[in-house]
Amino acid sequence: MSTPLIEARKVTRILPGIVPTTLVRDVNLTIGTRDFVAITGPSGSGKSSLLYLLGLLDVPTEGEVLINGRATSQMHEEERALTRLSFLGFVFQFHFLLPEFTVRDNVMLPMRALGRLSPREMIERADALLASLGLGDHRLKRPDQLSGGQRQRVAVARALANEPPVILADEPTGSLDSKSSMQVFEVLHSLVEEHGKTVVAVTHDMGLAERMHRHVELLDGCILADQAHAGT
Amino acid sequence: MSLVFDIAWTHVRSRVRQTGFAIAGVATGVGFSIMMASLMQGSQDDFTRRLVNTLPNITVSDERRAPPQQPAEKLYNVAELHGLTPEARRPGIKNPLATMAALEAWLPGKIAPSVKVQAIIRYANHDLATSITGIDPNREALVSDLPKQMRGATLTALYRATNAIVVGDRLADKIGARIGANITLQTSVGTRLSAQVVGLFHSGVRQIDESAAYVLIKTGQILAQQTGLINELRVRLADPLASREIAARVESDTGYKSVSWQEANEDLISTFIIRNIIMYTVVGAILLVASFGTYNIISTITHEKARDIAIMKSLGLPEFTVRSIFVVEALMIGIAGALAGFAFGYVLCLGLGSIRITNPFIDSDRLPLVYEPLHYLLAGAVALVSSVIAGYQPARKAARQHPVEIIRGAT
Numbered sequence: 001m002s003t004p005l006i007e008a009r010k011v012t013r014i015l016p017g018i019v020p021t022t023l024v025r026d027v028n029l030t031i032g033t034r035d036f037v038a039i040t041g042p043s044g045s046g047k048s049s050l051l052y053l054l055g056l057l058d059v060p061t062e063g064e065v066l067i068n069g070r071a072t073s074q075m076h077e078e079e080r081a082l083t084r085l086s087f088l089g090f091v092f093q094f095h096f097l098l099p100e101f102t103v104r105d106n107v108m109l110p111m112r113a114l115g116r117l118s119p120r121e122m123i124e125r126a127d128a129l130l131a132s133l134g135l136g137d138h139r140l141k142r143p144d145q146l147s148g149g150q151r152q153r154v155a156v157a158r159a160l161a162n163e164p165p166v167i168l169a170d171e172p173t174g175s176l177d178s179k180s181s182m183q184v185f186e187v188l189h190s191l192v193e194e195h196g197k198t199v200v201a202v203t204h205d206m207g208l209a210e211r212m213h214r215h216v217e218l219l220d221g222c223i224l225a226d227q228a229h230a231g232t
Numbered sequence: 233m234s235l236v237f238d239i240a241w242t243h244v245r246s247r248v249r250q251t252g253f254a255i256a257g258v259a260t261g262v263g264f265s266i267m268m269a270s271l272m273q274g275s276q277d278d279f280t281r282r283l284v285n286t287l288p289n290i291t292v293s294d295e296r297r298a299p300p301q302q303p304a305e306k307l308y309n310v311a312e313l314h315g316l317t318p319e320a321r322r323p324g325i326k327n328p329l330a331t332m333a334a335l336e337a338w339l340p341g342k343i344a345p346s347v348k349v350q351a352i353i354r355y356a357n358h359d360l361a362t363s364i365t366g367i368d369p370n371r372e373a374l375v376s377d378l379p380k381q382m383r384g385a386t387l388t389a390l391y392r393a394t395n396a397i398v399v400g401d402r403l404a405d406k407i408g409a410r411i412g413a414n415i416t417l418q419t420s421v422g423t424r425l426s427a428q429v430v431g432l433f434h435s436g437v438r439q440i441d442e443s444a445a446y447v448l449i450k451t452g453q454i455l456a457q458q459t460g461l462i463n464e465l466r467v468r469l470a471d472p473l474a475s476r477e478i479a480a481r482v483e484s485d486t487g488y489k490s491v492s493w494q495e496a497n498e499d500l501i502s503t504f505i506i507r508n509i510i511m512y513t514v515v516g517a518i519l520l521v522a523s524f525g526t527y528n529i530i531s532t533i534t535h536e537k538a539r540d541i542a543i544m545k546s547l548g549l550p551e552f553t554v555r556s557i558f559v560v561e562a563l564m565i566g567i568a569g570a571l572a573g574f575a576f577g578y579v580l581c582l583g584l585g586s587i588r589i590t591n592p593f594i595d596s597d598r599l600p601l602v603y604e605p606l607h608y609l610l611a612g613a614v615a616l617v618s619s620v621i622a623g624y625q626p627a628r629k630a631a632r633q634h635p636v637e638i639i640r641g642a643t
Binding site for chain 1: 234238239246539540544545546547550551552634635639640
């Protein structure tokens, strides 16, 4: 068992309202170093909700999410933001790049927000990340000048900007064709294999899920199965 | 901070037309504020300057602010006395030369003695109530601008004829008198004197130009039927704004009623205060309306950029940073609007200053305008503050958005 980077302990998330909706119910999950985890399940099963809870984008109604062994429920919003910035990288189904900024500027955004590198180091790092993802020639373009797969790879580069140990991906291939999906999957896979990152990805694509190291299946907000397999 | 500035600048720059309108709104507010302040201040300063220049800064008269205690009141220790006839008092300031010398010893200004007499001027079937002041032409320049206000002659012309008189130009117009005309002066004590108009003056204050006249002290004393009478000391100070305090000290030293120009024109000065309140209210309203434009654009940007806000927050940008982005955008609009407003206000003032007007209450044929940096600073500061306030509310709302809701909506 890897060292736990993220741990969910009896996590429940209920959306308040006239009819409260339970998104995630009593989930226990441990994510360790170099884990390559697929979260699958039918629509409305709570996959993305669980990912947002693990990524501190949402707060559990009950239970606790621990990051590096530290409970997060009592964290101040600013501290949660800083944890996201330095410890977690997000990739969403849509690239969500800032349209007015260049590719390089988008990748530099988390670095600038964290403010630990000099401008020159930020540029060098952004360019190196883009080059490693095959986007070296596109760094000065704007997102609307790239294909869907390229944009998603830029989003991956942005997620890696502050060298977080964990990448959380919410259907990263959901809006891509099969070729681009494969490219993005390979990038995520290489992050685990070559760079020692932990990747947790929500996906509908059972083919991709089967190729990941671990497969967590959700149904109605509960974990139905959590199994490790050989991977790719 | 540069990240905040970069994002803010990108947002503002990518909406040229909307931003332009917001800036134009602020600029209009600032420009008109500056113009109004310039005009209001200009007219007020112009009027005050004429008051200060035309009238003595302090007038010491032979009156007492409180009636002197009657002998019976001193004699009998009772609560109230009825039917007393006040003790007859010889008019005039006692020992005027000694009083002047005592005041000149400490007072930061100049003093001139004069005799004030109320009379009726008669000429060509016109009877006009007039305030006649007997002056010393050689000392007059020390306490008023009368020598500079003379038309057609100098003040020394008073020496050229027996019973010479200098009258206000509007008064002369009213009775149809010209220089050289012989007019009749009739006082309440029964003196009737024929005097020759040797000059006219124009102070620019209508009330004075229509009803004032100057003679030599000696002529004034003849009109008052009292040899050696000095019933007024007129004072001009080095700092006219200190008149109120110095007048109080003069009054306590001499016992005579001592009235500063501010006290004499209290009603006008209070009118200025009301006028300024109205001006600042109108200016505030203009800038408030302009800030609605800023509010509108920041609201629009935050609405359009909801997804970007969500992604920035999900990446880990704190609420403060996200809020700062939109506050800085509002500030940019405010600064650009204020700068454009400065130029617009200046041009408006130039334009207004070039308009020829004919107004009987204004001496000049141009509007009195003041180019005061303070007006620019104030209008700019109010514009900036109102822009930031206008931008803060949508910025706060934007920064508080829950990223999950927006990301879910977007997907």
